[in-house]
Amino acid sequence: MQVHNPIDSQGKKLELPEHTLVYAMQAPKALSDPKQAVSDALANPIASDSFQHIAKAKLAANPQAKAVIVISDNTRPVPYKGEGNILVPLLEVLLETGYEKDNLTVLIATGTHRPMTDDEIERIIDPWVFEHKIAIVNHDCKEDDNLTYLGRTERGSEVKINSIYSKADLKILTGLVESHFMAGVSGGRKSVCPGLISEHGTFLFHGADLMGHQNSCDLLLDGNPVHEESLAFAKMAGVDFIINVTLDHAFNITGVFAGDLEVAHQKAFEMVKGYAKIPINEEADIVITHAGFVGINHYQSAKAAFAAIGALKKDGYLISIANFTDKKDVVGSVMYKTVLSILALTSAQELVTLLHSKDWPFMPDQWQVQKWASVFEKIPLDHYYYYAPQIAGEDNSGLPGIDASSLTNSTEYSEVVKKVIQHIEKREQRKDLKILYLSDGPYAIPYVG
Template identity: 45%
Template structure:
């Protein structure tokens, strides 16, 4: 007898059937706001640690009548609600307009970090239609465009701070984003809209260095002695932030909280709420864990978050099955990422980590995500890690580490861009793994994928 499980798979929902004996680990239920539209507007006026946004804007206009405003938004890798009744973008724009900032002096600035710029189609899918009909300018940050960056000096830790010039030149600086777990920075949101969202590529070198990523404090749900968090806060302080609007979401992507105001105080309040319902306690370690990459896993680069979130549930040397909707135009990631990933696959995760810590190694952007994969694959051997994304072809699977999930499908069904073969892949892996481990093998399914963090024992 099997039980049915439904989970988000990129933009879709997928239903699979798993044995009754499989433990389903999931986050506690978090209730959505009863009236998000009203509560978003109230949050802008009744802020945490600062005056309301309307008061801040009027003060700026009083001292500089032609003041400009920038609203920083996340890219398509984060399910931030920027449209609909839960949308946070239009209420901010509407308030700016009502306070006397005209549309031509408002800039919506996408903060993709080192990710690629968004296409017009992606922007139109993400954003409220009223943003376009109002003629609000929209630009995307480019971390590699040195002409669009301004040097602000160094952080106390030594990072060269290069930040987007359009942001710095704006008089009213507003950050928006989603607070969710982050495998090295503890939580997303807040300061991350600036660092790494709006920084130059060179500024990422220390922020994403091998040493920072290996620090004990660089982990999910932790801000204490977390060097990435501390460095990001320093950069954001240097760049300047007037106001943030951050939200938390539940597993249905409904808004559970709106936190507006001070860069640090509002962000901290969001993390305290989030922590209550994303941490999963498990009394046992499992021999086999099945997980998925959720919304964030648009490519292999992003999908590491699902694997790392599962480590707390999986015994060392166990089997891990990860399914991911890698729907991005680059289903693996950048060419640099692919090259580093394939290098790690060839020499092994242990040797790759030794290599990037070598004094002879020159920092390469994107190495941080390959380091994260290496950490996972030192816990889960590559010959027990199965990765399946319907969007990848055979040549792309040859680049990435682990077992190609298509091996568990008939030849005619392999490398087909269809979700209908996910069940067969999972069934095939479970059959192989239980044949090795026996029928008493303990199996878990992580219903929330990268969003629910299994506490490490």
């Protein structure tokens, strides 16, 4: 059978065995007029005064008021460009209301990710923004001189926030709401935390205890400590207005949620939760998934593997394909590689024990490896097969699992997956293995039900 493969740059279908079970979420239909929907959301937001009313009030209090619009980096397909984008309408309202161009900043919430390059920024932001010479700035979690200390959360996290944001009179968050393997869903408060915090602020927020908590998972907010800590940061930093969207498989807008930080985000969460959970009849021997748009490198591809856990039989096999678009580092940071190599050389249990040790020095990006460990608590390390053209045939000794490119000279996803399935059938000495394909990759969460 042929199925949609969203990561194939040439648009080729993925060929799978005929008996493969294919599961997909039923996302709502795309909005017929997204531009009007964005305009309506700004004028009639959720649990909030209109965006223009809020902007005018800030300007009345300070004629030189500064406004900051926080946007996501290139790991999220947020519509900041083209027809129906959510960035230009915000800026238009601010300019029409009387804000000076020099007092407007578009701030990229990179979190602990590397800064975006000029080329990357141009690819995601509408030309209108450059034509009007609006300042666009990358957040830098390590640049302490540009961070403002606001105190500590009840859990004890250091709250240092980007100073451009902290000192702004009008604070606006934008983003995408989709399932997230730590915080339940993305969007809302995540634009601030981890988007605009210090590297040190991640030590508790992304520490071993919170990462290992059973509620730090997809599509759960109640009792999720990662969500709660992120929200605590956002409340301390202050948020005047948010505009978040939901998207379909083709990245078309299916919903616009603007207004109050918590109420508007909750509405978006409820919508996503309604379709992103996928009931399956039983766990499969082999699960095939893909890293999706977010899978720009190995670090980000962890999200697809974690999302697949609910579909995997104990000691089953996971095949993950990806198209790494990060041209600077297709694996991840030095710290990520370091902790990942420990996992590859030991086991999930040994790594988690080490991360909880009082003698372990916290390393940024260890949280992503801890999520990888959750996958390998269900399947052995060598039951994971991965393939991305960008790392095929490289020295991957520090990566857990089996590089599928070692099984074939082909660079076609279909041929690679075919060879992996044959390899697994040979290992198991049977051909009646149940195979399941998760067509939404990291964005849908399968569960037996």
